[in-house]
Amino acid sequence: MNTNLRTDDAGGGAPLDAPTAAAAAEHPVRPMLTLVKREFWEHRSLWLWPLCAAGLMIVTALFGRVNIDGSQIALTPQTLRSIFAVAVWAFGMILYVTMVIVLWFYATDCLYAERRDRSILFWKSLPVSDAKTVLSKVLIAMVLVPLGVFALAALTSLVVSAIFSIRAATGSIPFSFWDTGTWLRVQGFTLATTIIFTLWYAPLTGYLMLMSAWARRNVQLWVLLPPLVLVLVEHFALGTHYVSRLLYYRLHGLWPPGFEHELGLLFNDDGPMPLRPGAHSPFTGDPFLGFANIDLWLGVAFGALCVLGAIRIRRYRDDS
Secondary structure (H helix, E strand, O other): OOOOOEEOOOOOOOEEOHHHHHHHHHOOOOHHHHHHHHHHHHOOHHHHHHHHHHHHHHHHHHHOOOOOOOOOOOOOHHHHHHHHHHHHHHHHHHHHHHHHHHHHHHHHHOOOHHHHOOHHHHHHOOOOOHHHHHHHHHHHHHHHHHHHHHHHHHHHHHHHHHHHHHHHHHOOOOOOOOOHHHHHHHHHHHHHHHHHHHHHOHHHHHHHHHHHHHOOOOHHHHHHHHHHHHHHHHHHHHOOOHHHHHHHHHHHOOOOOOHHHHHHHOOEOOEOOOOOOOOOOOOOOOHHHHHHOHHHHHHHHHHHHHHHHHHHHHHHOOOO
16 A cells, blocks of 8 residues: 555645655645736736837937037036936836836736636636735736836946946047936835835726726726716716816826926926026935825725725626
8 A cells, every 4th residue: 555645635635646746845836926927928018018118228328319518507516416317217217107008908908808718717727716816916017017117227227327338438429427326316216106106006006907807898998988987977967076186186196295396497498408507306305205195095995995806806707
């Protein structure tokens, strides 16, 4: 009698021999890791488009023109630091705008697509709960992709700065400036605002996933239709604009106090250059003050309710 047999917990009592049991013990199944890998396999735009945007910025740094009229700007060390800070921040914003567009379509498609192509029947046959499946998508949208884009933006800024330094040495651009302290300050500011904005837009992420789990077709239409109807009904029936103001307030974002004002001081009304006299870097405030905003946490609570709704809907709907 073989005493090296054991019962497979997930397989309904099928025995495993010793080599299979040893292999299973050496390579344990990690459902959440597998689910996360699945998302990146099925939704390649999550990493492909940010990489393309980063590559485009590097190509722009290699061959783009840099034209700054030194006769209108006093190129003091403070001014150069301001130029460098805004340039690093602006390059990162290109990646973040790309990320926002990609995550919008991902959140509205991630639960709808598996019902559309019937792959949900396969995934439901596996010993993985609906909660883990939906939470893996939330993990992608609210943690892994934002942090990945932050790391990619930081790396891209280093590469672009190196390219500008080489071009400045060859005389193809007027000057190049690197300041380690400024770069670290911008990265710290960007990381903090990434966390704040991810939490601030949690209700939007949850709402998109709820619609993705609920809609049988035309998800984008169902995403836009309810808020639009509410705005129009309120306007024509009541003559008020509370819903539209709430939507604007939530979509506008939670910028650190004074950031937009200080950033505006860096620019002239005629364009991005020259800098205003006495302007300073706007990346010196405390973005973590946003955590004290009660609206942030109310939005997180609403987003959590939407995610719970998406889990419950997925549990009972497969469109079969």
